[in-house]
Amino acid sequence: MHTIVDRDDDSSSGSATTASRPAQAGSQAVAASSLAGAWRRFAVRRLIGLVTNIILLIFVTFFIVQLIPGDPASAIAGEDASQAQVDQIRVELGLDQPLLLQLGSYVAHVVQGDFGTSFHYKVPALQIVGAAAPYTISIAFTSLVIFLVIGLALGMAVGIITRGDRHRWLDHSFNIGAGVVSSIPAYVQATILVTVFAVWLALLPPAYSPAYSVVQSAILPVAALSIGCIASIARIVRRETSVILEQDYMRTARGWRLGSGTLYAKHMLPNLLTTALTLSGIILTALLGSTLIVEAVFAWPGIGSVVVQAISEYKDYPVIRASVFMIGTISLVFNLLIDVVLGLVDPRTLGDDRG
């Protein structure tokens, strides 16, 4: 079903000879006729991966409380707490039970979406996190799309313009410029953007506020998150572009005397996309991390703000657990999404043993 390595006189177009062959794990090639099969195996493999990862996430969130040094209950209650308060927390978190029993009951509750009641807000923890999640997802996803599109276009353009050492000055200034921009932490970018666009020019709101529309408030956070990523991916794409331009198949295309439009848009871009998308998975992970911090600059009501407040102010462990679980799940889903797009662009990647 995978490769059709027929020698020289294969009389069929593939499906007949290959359908009877057992699927081999790890084989990369996907016959056109069995693309549906490749997608099916991809779905099954990724589903198993997703479930495994979520189980691991549940374990990790469980141990956030158990691993607190000393007596978790008194640490959470704080130094001024009375014994009664400490005991109450102990019972609420089930810390008075044997460890395995705690785990069992934790898993049983989490499976039903119950991470416990928030200490501070006195409502289910998942409800608080659930309300914050759309805010985080919207700026992270928008930034993902923006950095992919702009970063790809920019890197490709510079790569093509500087091919074979043309315009060295552009190459150098691009490398330095993109290097500088990508090394500025997102929260510093956010600070700079606020200073310029909110304080000096007073064009955009400095922070999330109901007085402005969500879109208006989202512009600066999204910009702060994407600018660094654009620079990172543009650098990678620029390097990859020059590698691809030296490939044999590009020489073949030049040998066919194709015009530059066809040459770059049709013969180069698909090969570039595969690399760019693969790497954007890694960049995305960093972007999600930055989101958690950048939210603080803009008082953006996302999970980052929720979890930071829960840790530093309220010691609200049910909310911390639910937040970590939610952020982890978002990260998983985003990566899955990228791999699906990757599979659409380049079916060969479906066979990869990733995830």
Next chain:
Amino acid sequence: MLYVGYVMFAVVLLVAVIAPIYYGDSATAMTSTRNSGPTGAFPMGTDGLGRDMLARTLVATRVTVLAAISATLLAALAGISIGVGVWLAPRRVREASLRVIEFWVSYPAMLVAIVVAAILGRGILPAVLAIAVANTAGFARLTANLAAGIASRDYVVTARLMGVPVGRVAARHVVPNMAEPLLILIAQAFAGTLVELAGLSFIGLGAQSPAFDWGSLLNEGVKKIYTNPILVVAPATALIFASMAALFIGDGLAAAANPRSNTSRARMLRAPVPAPASAATPVHSDALLVVDDLSVRHNDSGKELVSHVSFTIDRGEVLGIVGESGSGKSVTASVVAKLLAEGLTASAGRLSLAGADLFDNLSRKDLARRVALVYQDPGTALNPALTLGSQLSDVLVKVLGQKRTEARRNLVERFSEVLLTDPEGRLRQYPHQLSGGMKQRAMIASAMSTNAQLLVADEPTTALDVTVQREVLSLIKRMNKEMGTSVLFISHDLGVVRALCDRVLVMKEGEIVERIDDMAHLSPESVKHPYTRQLLAATPVVHVPGAVTAGSEALR
């Protein structure tokens, strides 16, 4: 770039050492000048307690950099140990551990850090630990991957077979060989930990008052961004400066590890003074290609790759060029195809193909009509991301102006001519779905489809096994016979050339050392140059089915 990074980093270290000694007092001294903007005394302003922001930023360098270095080293140490441990572990444990490492790596470092901060509480030490834990996975994964690669190398296998204890193998052979990539990762990870640590402080999970680092200073500044924006300048600049230093070092090290050759552009020059046509190349009217006094030079080294080469190809003729690698034969072919590689300059007295001067700006259409190419490695010559039909029809539709359906029909016909089964189906397939021989036949079909006058075949059989070689040779011969295409056939194999060509040039070190016109009577006695004699002695005769040594006979 690397040295700029080193210098910048040295500055950061110097400040880290010196600043607390000289500015330690002024950084914590409260003055009456509170919330000051930039002034002569306080160029970066003062905070709410009247403390000098510039002094505070400089003093904070020590805490910030020390924390980042500790976190990086902790992560590197733990990660490398885990990585080596994983590699030494039994197979099942290894696979399970690799899964866990993958899980760990796939989450944002900041999330991992937040989890650890939630467990250990706030403070600079928990933050260092948190960032170290978050970055350990990256080191563990790289080490495990590198170890797996190195473990299969011969010298490690040998050492293990000789009974060297596993731990010793790891310490003596495996770890030292990973030094370079690990060093690069350490430099890159330092930039990451610096930003992440400051980030933790920025959101209030790192340094707690009265301790301060760049992150917490920036946080204080952001809170007053409307009233006193100067406060963010010093800590932001410091953060950018330090992380740029780390980035330059990381990038510089990585670039030094994979040097990419610096090439300059290709140029084709007409020789300033047309050289007199040499006696060896009488140009007659039937010549399709005339190459007169061609030299190709490497721009940077000035080395001459091809020196004063002259030859012609008649219409319907098959000319072979034989020589070892580096003899200049492929460079000669690339000049003829007008596809000279970057960094080379060609000059010639005359270079004309089918009545057109190759030094002129020929339109793409004119070139595509004149020359078609077949390359050495069919495995890499086709675009892996496009179907055969899609890429092979481009030249027909977009350059030669055929209609899409017409091009499709043309290709189907050519595919059957080169004996590719199910031509319509093949056109819908991707290159990786075909064998090497099939791909080369598809390339030949493409060359046929443009109906070019000259086929430049650069080692088209080298990457193929012997039976497939023969089929490719007969296809080229057929193309020559039936369509009248002239062929420039490049090979290092005199045996192959002999079975196909009408005439042969032997090249060595950029020069033509022998011209063989009588292929029928080719023997060690009929050639003059000792190098040709060597080549002849080294090549067994290839028998093409139905072929007679005289090249003009049909091969099929």
